[in-house]
Amino acid sequence: MKATLRTLFICLSLLLAACSATAFHVGNNFDLQAFSNKVVRGTTSQAEVRSWLGAPSSTGVRVETDGARLEEWTYYFASGTLSNLSGTELKSLQIKYDPRGIVQGYNWSIPAH
Structure with a gap:
Protein backbone atom coordinates (compact mmCIF):
# COMPACT_ATOMS: atom_id res chain seq x y z
CA MET A 1 0.00 0.00 0.00
CA LYS A 2 2.82 2.38 0.91
CA ALA A 3 4.59 1.73 -2.41
CA THR A 4 1.32 2.34 -4.32
CA LEU A 5 0.76 5.71 -2.62
CA ARG A 6 4.36 6.68 -3.27
CA THR A 7 4.05 5.71 -6.94
CA LEU A 8 0.78 7.63 -7.21
CA PHE A 9 2.39 10.70 -5.61
CA ILE A 10 5.34 10.56 -8.00
CA CYS A 11 3.04 10.17 -11.01
CA LEU A 12 0.87 13.11 -9.91
CA SER A 13 3.96 15.26 -9.30
CA LEU A 14 5.31 14.48 -12.76
CA LEU A 15 1.93 15.18 -14.34
CA LEU A 16 1.63 18.56 -12.61
CA ALA A 17 5.17 19.49 -13.59
CA ALA A 18 4.48 18.57 -17.20
CA CYS A 19 1.26 20.60 -17.25
CA SER A 20 2.92 23.71 -15.82
CA ALA A 21 5.38 23.78 -18.72
CA THR A 22 2.71 23.03 -21.30
CA ALA A 23 2.63 25.46 -24.19
CA PHE A 24 -0.71 26.66 -25.52
CA HIS A 25 -1.75 28.31 -28.74
CA VAL A 26 -5.21 29.78 -29.48
CA GLY A 27 -6.27 31.20 -32.83
CA ASN A 28 -4.07 31.93 -35.83
CA ASN A 29 -1.22 34.40 -35.60
CA PHE A 30 -1.51 37.52 -37.76
CA ASP A 31 0.60 40.59 -38.46
CA LEU A 32 -1.20 43.75 -37.26
CA GLN A 33 1.38 46.06 -38.86
CA ALA A 34 1.05 44.40 -42.27
CA PHE A 35 -2.75 44.59 -42.00
CA SER A 36 -2.76 48.28 -41.09
CA ASN A 37 -0.35 49.03 -43.95
CA LYS A 38 -2.66 47.33 -46.51
CA VAL A 39 -6.19 48.15 -45.36
CA ASP A 66 -26.92 55.70 -34.93
CA GLY A 67 -28.61 52.31 -35.47
CA ALA A 68 -26.40 51.22 -38.37
CA ARG A 69 -25.77 47.47 -38.41
CA LEU A 70 -22.27 46.46 -39.45
CA GLU A 71 -20.88 42.97 -39.87
CA GLU A 72 -17.91 42.44 -37.57
CA TRP A 73 -15.10 39.95 -37.95
CA THR A 74 -12.83 39.18 -35.03
CA TYR A 75 -9.36 37.68 -35.18
CA TYR A 76 -7.52 36.72 -32.02
CA PHE A 77 -4.30 35.00 -31.09
CA ALA A 78 -2.75 33.85 -27.82
CA SER A 79 0.42 31.89 -27.25
CA GLY A 80 2.46 31.07 -24.17
CA THR A 81 3.10 28.54 -21.46
CA LEU A 82 1.09 27.76 -18.36
CA SER A 83 4.17 28.22 -16.20
CA ASN A 84 4.69 31.82 -17.44
CA LEU A 85 1.31 33.43 -18.13
CA SER A 86 2.79 36.91 -17.78
CA GLY A 87 4.87 36.17 -20.89
CA THR A 88 1.81 35.23 -22.95
CA GLU A 89 1.40 36.92 -26.32
CA LEU A 90 -2.17 38.18 -26.78
CA LYS A 91 -3.69 40.18 -29.58
CA SER A 92 -7.07 40.75 -31.18
CA LEU A 93 -8.37 42.55 -34.25
CA GLN A 94 -11.98 43.58 -34.90
CA ILE A 95 -12.99 44.71 -38.39
CA LYS A 96 -16.35 46.35 -39.24
CA TYR A 97 -17.91 45.99 -42.71
CA ASP A 98 -20.82 47.78 -44.33
CA PRO A 99 -23.61 45.78 -46.04
CA ARG A 100 -21.52 45.71 -49.27
CA GLY A 101 -18.66 43.96 -47.42
CA ILE A 102 -16.34 46.99 -47.42
CA VAL A 103 -14.17 47.87 -44.40
CA GLN A 104 -15.63 50.78 -42.46
CA GLY A 105 -13.31 50.63 -39.48
CA TYR A 106 -11.19 48.40 -37.30
CA ASN A 107 -9.52 48.30 -33.92
CA TRP A 108 -6.99 46.08 -32.29
CA SER A 109 -5.58 45.39 -28.88
CA ILE A 110 -2.23 44.11 -27.75
CA PRO A 111 -0.91 44.13 -24.19
CA ALA A 112 1.50 46.87 -23.20
CA HIS A 113 5.03 45.68 -22.62
Missing part, protein backbone atom coordinates in the same frame (compact mmCIF):
# COMPACT_ATOMS: atom_id res chain seq x y z
CA VAL A 40 -7.99 51.23 -46.73
CA ARG A 41 -11.18 52.28 -44.96
CA GLY A 42 -14.05 52.53 -47.46
CA THR A 43 -12.18 50.54 -50.14
CA THR A 44 -10.84 47.20 -48.83
CA SER A 45 -13.23 44.25 -49.24
CA GLN A 46 -13.91 41.20 -47.08
CA ALA A 47 -12.33 39.03 -49.78
CA GLU A 48 -9.08 41.01 -49.55
CA VAL A 49 -9.02 40.75 -45.75
CA ARG A 50 -9.70 37.02 -45.93
CA SER A 51 -6.82 36.59 -48.42
CA TRP A 52 -4.47 38.42 -46.01
CA LEU A 53 -5.60 36.96 -42.67
CA GLY A 54 -7.60 33.84 -43.48
CA ALA A 55 -10.99 33.06 -41.99
CA PRO A 56 -11.95 35.11 -38.93
CA SER A 57 -12.03 33.52 -35.48
CA SER A 58 -15.60 34.74 -35.06
CA THR A 59 -18.20 36.85 -36.84
CA GLY A 60 -21.14 38.89 -35.63
CA VAL A 61 -23.14 42.07 -36.03
CA ARG A 62 -22.32 45.38 -34.38
CA VAL A 63 -25.06 47.96 -33.93
CA GLU A 64 -23.68 51.51 -33.94
CA THR A 65 -25.15 54.33 -31.82
Whole structure:
Protein backbone atom coordinates (compact mmCIF):
# COMPACT_ATOMS: atom_id res chain seq x y z
CA MET A 1 0.00 0.00 0.00
CA LYS A 2 2.82 2.38 0.91
CA ALA A 3 4.59 1.73 -2.41
CA THR A 4 1.32 2.34 -4.32
CA LEU A 5 0.76 5.71 -2.62
CA ARG A 6 4.36 6.68 -3.27
CA THR A 7 4.05 5.71 -6.94
CA LEU A 8 0.78 7.63 -7.21
CA PHE A 9 2.39 10.70 -5.61
CA ILE A 10 5.34 10.56 -8.00
CA CYS A 11 3.04 10.17 -11.01
CA LEU A 12 0.87 13.11 -9.91
CA SER A 13 3.96 15.26 -9.30
CA LEU A 14 5.31 14.48 -12.76
CA LEU A 15 1.93 15.18 -14.34
CA LEU A 16 1.63 18.56 -12.61
CA ALA A 17 5.17 19.49 -13.59
CA ALA A 18 4.48 18.57 -17.20
CA CYS A 19 1.26 20.60 -17.25
CA SER A 20 2.92 23.71 -15.82
CA ALA A 21 5.38 23.78 -18.72
CA THR A 22 2.71 23.03 -21.30
CA ALA A 23 2.63 25.46 -24.19
CA PHE A 24 -0.71 26.66 -25.52
CA HIS A 25 -1.75 28.31 -28.74
CA VAL A 26 -5.21 29.78 -29.48
CA GLY A 27 -6.27 31.20 -32.83
CA ASN A 28 -4.07 31.93 -35.83
CA ASN A 29 -1.22 34.40 -35.60
CA PHE A 30 -1.51 37.52 -37.76
CA ASP A 31 0.60 40.59 -38.46
CA LEU A 32 -1.20 43.75 -37.26
CA GLN A 33 1.38 46.06 -38.86
CA ALA A 34 1.05 44.40 -42.27
CA PHE A 35 -2.75 44.59 -42.00
CA SER A 36 -2.76 48.28 -41.09
CA ASN A 37 -0.35 49.03 -43.95
CA LYS A 38 -2.66 47.33 -46.51
CA VAL A 39 -6.19 48.15 -45.36
CA VAL A 40 -7.99 51.23 -46.73
CA ARG A 41 -11.18 52.28 -44.96
CA GLY A 42 -14.05 52.53 -47.46
CA THR A 43 -12.18 50.54 -50.14
CA THR A 44 -10.84 47.20 -48.83
CA SER A 45 -13.23 44.25 -49.24
CA GLN A 46 -13.91 41.20 -47.08
CA ALA A 47 -12.33 39.03 -49.78
CA GLU A 48 -9.08 41.01 -49.55
CA VAL A 49 -9.02 40.75 -45.75
CA ARG A 50 -9.70 37.02 -45.93
CA SER A 51 -6.82 36.59 -48.42
CA TRP A 52 -4.47 38.42 -46.01
CA LEU A 53 -5.60 36.96 -42.67
CA GLY A 54 -7.60 33.84 -43.48
CA ALA A 55 -10.99 33.06 -41.99
CA PRO A 56 -11.95 35.11 -38.93
CA SER A 57 -12.03 33.52 -35.48
CA SER A 58 -15.60 34.74 -35.06
CA THR A 59 -18.20 36.85 -36.84
CA GLY A 60 -21.14 38.89 -35.63
CA VAL A 61 -23.14 42.07 -36.03
CA ARG A 62 -22.32 45.38 -34.38
CA VAL A 63 -25.06 47.96 -33.93
CA GLU A 64 -23.68 51.51 -33.94
CA THR A 65 -25.15 54.33 -31.82
CA ASP A 66 -26.92 55.70 -34.93
CA GLY A 67 -28.61 52.31 -35.47
CA ALA A 68 -26.40 51.22 -38.37
CA ARG A 69 -25.77 47.47 -38.41
CA LEU A 70 -22.27 46.46 -39.45
CA GLU A 71 -20.88 42.97 -39.87
CA GLU A 72 -17.91 42.44 -37.57
CA TRP A 73 -15.10 39.95 -37.95
CA THR A 74 -12.83 39.18 -35.03
CA TYR A 75 -9.36 37.68 -35.18
CA TYR A 76 -7.52 36.72 -32.02
CA PHE A 77 -4.30 35.00 -31.09
CA ALA A 78 -2.75 33.85 -27.82
CA SER A 79 0.42 31.89 -27.25
CA GLY A 80 2.46 31.07 -24.17
CA THR A 81 3.10 28.54 -21.46
CA LEU A 82 1.09 27.76 -18.36
CA SER A 83 4.17 28.22 -16.20
CA ASN A 84 4.69 31.82 -17.44
CA LEU A 85 1.31 33.43 -18.13
CA SER A 86 2.79 36.91 -17.78
CA GLY A 87 4.87 36.17 -20.89
CA THR A 88 1.81 35.23 -22.95
CA GLU A 89 1.40 36.92 -26.32
CA LEU A 90 -2.17 38.18 -26.78
CA LYS A 91 -3.69 40.18 -29.58
CA SER A 92 -7.07 40.75 -31.18
CA LEU A 93 -8.37 42.55 -34.25
CA GLN A 94 -11.98 43.58 -34.90
CA ILE A 95 -12.99 44.71 -38.39
CA LYS A 96 -16.35 46.35 -39.24
CA TYR A 97 -17.91 45.99 -42.71
CA ASP A 98 -20.82 47.78 -44.33
CA PRO A 99 -23.61 45.78 -46.04
CA ARG A 100 -21.52 45.71 -49.27
CA GLY A 101 -18.66 43.96 -47.42
CA ILE A 102 -16.34 46.99 -47.42
CA VAL A 103 -14.17 47.87 -44.40
CA GLN A 104 -15.63 50.78 -42.46
CA GLY A 105 -13.31 50.63 -39.48
CA TYR A 106 -11.19 48.40 -37.30
CA ASN A 107 -9.52 48.30 -33.92
CA TRP A 108 -6.99 46.08 -32.29
CA SER A 109 -5.58 45.39 -28.88
CA ILE A 110 -2.23 44.11 -27.75
CA PRO A 111 -0.91 44.13 -24.19
CA ALA A 112 1.50 46.87 -23.20
CA HIS A 113 5.03 45.68 -22.62
